[in-house]
Amino acid sequence: MNPQLFLAFVIVAITLACTPGLDWAYSISAGLRQRSFVPAIAGLCSGYVLHTALMVLGLAALLAGVPGLLGWLTVAGAGYLLWLGISTIRSWRGARFSAGDGVGQSHNQLRTFLVGMGTSGINPKGLLFFLALVPQFVSPEAALPVPVQSGLLGLTFVALAALIYTGVALGSRKLLHSRPGAARVVTLASGVVMVGLGVVLLVEQLIPLAGKLA
Template sequence: MTNVSLFILMSVLLIILPGPDTGLATQNTLAAGKQGGLKTVLGSAAGLMIHTLAVTLGLSSILVKSAFLFSIFKYVGALYLIYLGISALWSMRKNPASIGEELPAGYKHKSHFLQGFLTNLLNPKVAVFFLTFLPQFVKPGGSAFWQLLTMGLIYTVLTVIWFFFYVHFINLIRAWMKKPSTQRVIQGMTGIALLGFGVKLALEKQP
């Protein structure tokens, strides 16, 4: 792998950009606390590892080249994000209790790990990103498989580290939010953000 330091720098800059993972981690941390946020992050990391394996095995290129498969992943992923956004808004509307009290009924039986996993896995933009970003740092003459796998692992670890601190920060803010009106505003904003990411993904064109 060439330019390791540049790869790490670029990865960090890309990871901290807000996206569906950020919106979902925020929403679940506000709704279920630090535990809910960290489970979401681990689910997202698991999704990244699946995308890493797909790139190393050449499966991502099939997805990108096939308009049919790309559309399936795109619309399923978009619908799932829209569903999460609507669920967040609905839970906020039905459960205006302040943060720190009993969890909203809509969150008691939800798997935050699965939410993070599916949000990442069903996003074809992640597959496209890995397919276009990682190969730029492959060293000619070396094993492309192991280099891509290593870069995918590094990117996943950096993602977990960033969101670990992010979730803890959001959890601290959550502890200060005692007013139901404040909670509703923040939950509403994250719900709308998830809806926006879903609509944006649905309108995404095949590269």
């Protein structure tokens, strides 16, 4: 693998992972609402592992080429974001951190993991990110086969995202667990971000549909 291309990819990946968005909103929410935010971060990263696997197997390009499929995935993702955002908004008044919260509730940790995995895994823009970005940093002349290079780059992004999202969740907990008022505001803002992104995704799909029907 070309070291210069790899370094350039790392810089781009860090920049993208450091950009506030849905993953940040979920990481912050988990940091405030969950006894352990590890299942949430693991879930988010598992979604990107899924995208990496699809890319390496060539299924991502196949899915992207199916007419209308990404549109329906986007609608499903938008609905999921709306549900997740509304659930977060409804819980904002009780947002706080307590060391005893969630003790013995392994089913809640599993649910948190699955929600995190769905948050990143069902997002078609995440799939397109891997399709559009990763190939730009693959060198056909390198000793490693292209699928192996693609897989390594994808897993590199996953590792960087895990570190950054852990920092986001830990930072929100350290800064806000003793400030219940601020924690409620941040939780509410996280929910609003999720709902807003869901609405944007829906509008992106409904406008072309309305144009076809007009």
